Amino acid sequence: MNILDKIVTDKRKEIALRKSLIPLKQLENSVIFEKSTISLSERLKNSSSGIIAEHKRRSPSKSTINQNLNVQDVAKGYEDAGVCGMSVLTDGKYFGGSLDDLLLARASCNLPLLRKEFIIDTYQILEAKAYGADVILMIAAILTKEEIKHFSEFAKSLDLDVLLEVHNLEELQKSIMPTIDMLGVNNRNLKTFEVSLETSKILSNHIPDDFVKVSESGISSIEAIKELQPYGYKGFLIGENFMKTDNPGLSATEFINTLNS
Numbered sequence: 001m002n003i004l005d006k007i008v009t010d011k012r013k014e015i016a017l018r019k020s021l022i023p024l025k026q027l028e029n030s031v032i033f034e035k036s037t038i039s040l041s042e043r044l045k046n047s048s049s050g051i052i053a054e055h056k057r058r059s060p061s062k063s064t065i066n067q068n069l070n071v072q073d074v075a076k077g078y079e080d081a082g083v084c085g086m087s088v089l090t091d092g093k094y095f096g097g098s099l100d101d102l103l104l105a106r107a108s109c110n111l112p113l114l115r116k117e118f119i120i121d122t123y124q125i126l127e128a129k130a131y132g133a134d135v136i137l138m139i140a141a142i143l144t145k146e147e148i149k150h151f152s153e154f155a156k157s158l159d160l161d162v163l164l165e166v167h168n169l170e171e172l173q174k175s176i177m178p179t180i181d182m183l184g185v186n187n188r189n190l191k192t193f194e195v196s197l198e199t200s201k202i203l204s205n206h207i208p209d210d211f212v213k214v215s216e217s218g219i220s221s222i223e224a225i226k227e228l229q230p231y232g233y234k235g236f237l238i239g240e241n242f243m244k245t246d247n248p249g250l251s252a253t254e255f256i257n258t259l260n261s
C-alpha cells in the first residue's frame with residue numbers, strides 16, 4: 001500500500017467516528033456556518049504575487065517541519081505579509097493538524113482559508129464550512145469523476161471555492177468541469193514524494209483558460225515563481241519554505257516584497 005492509500009484507509013475510519021460523535025445538524029447549526037465566504041480564486045485573478053501560504057507542522061515526506069508555532073500568530077503573520085489566502089492542514093495523524101487549527105486561523109485573520117484535507121465524503125465539506133473554511137481541496141488521485149462532480153457541486157451549493165489537485169494528465173482530464181474554480185498541479189507525487197516543477201510546466205497547456213491555475217509544493221524561491229508565471233500560473237501554494245522558519249509571516253513578507261520589487 002502506498003502512503004496515499006494508507007491515509008485514505010485511516011481517513012475512512014476517522015470520518016465514521018466523527019459522524020458518530022457530531023451529527024450533521026450540529027455542524028449546520030454552528031455559528032460560523034452562516035458566515036459568508038471569501039473567494040480565493042477571485043483574489044488570485046487580481047493579484048500580482050498570488051501566494052497561498054500554508055500552516056503545516058509536519059508531513060510524511062519531511063517529518064517535523066515546525067512544532068513550536070501557534071496557528072494564530074502564523075495566520076496574522078501571513079495576513080500582514082499580504083498573501084492571497086492561507087491553507088490549513090487539518091489531518092492529524094500524518095500532518096499534525098486539526099479542525100481546531102482551522103477555527104483558530106478563522107478567528108485570527110480575514111484571509112480566504114483553504115481546508116487542506118483528504119476529502120472523500122460530503123461530511124468533511126460540511127465540517128470545512130462549519131469551522132470557517134472558504135475553500136476546499138479535492139485530490140483527483142483519490143476520487144472518481146463522479147465523486148469530483150458530486151463533491152464540487154455540493155461545495156458550490158455551500159458557497160465554497162473548489163481547488164482541484166492533479167498530478168498527471170489522466171487526473172486532469174477527469175477533473176475538467178464547471179464546478180471547479182481552481183486547478184492545482186501538485187509538483188509532489190503523493191505516492192512517491194518526488195518533487196519536480198516540470199510537472200506544472202508539462203500540464204499547464206492542458207488546463208483550459210477559464211480555470212485559475214495554481215502550482216503547489218516544492219516552491220522555495222522567487223526564481224521558481226518567475227519560471228512558472230509564463231505557463232499561466234496565478235497561484236503558488238507554499239508551505240515548508242515559510243513554516244521551517246521561526247517566523248513564517250516574516251518570511252512570507254520578505255518573499256512577497258522581493259517578488260514585487
Ligand SMILES: O=P(O)(O)OC[C@@H](O)[C@@H](O)c1c[nH]c2ccccc12
Nearest residue numbers: 186216217218219237238239240241
Ligand atoms: O511544503 P510545500 O512543499 O511548499 O507544499 C505545500 C503544499 O503544496 C503541500 O502541503 C500539499 C499539496 N497538496 C497536498 C495534499 C495533501 C497534503 C499536503 C499537500
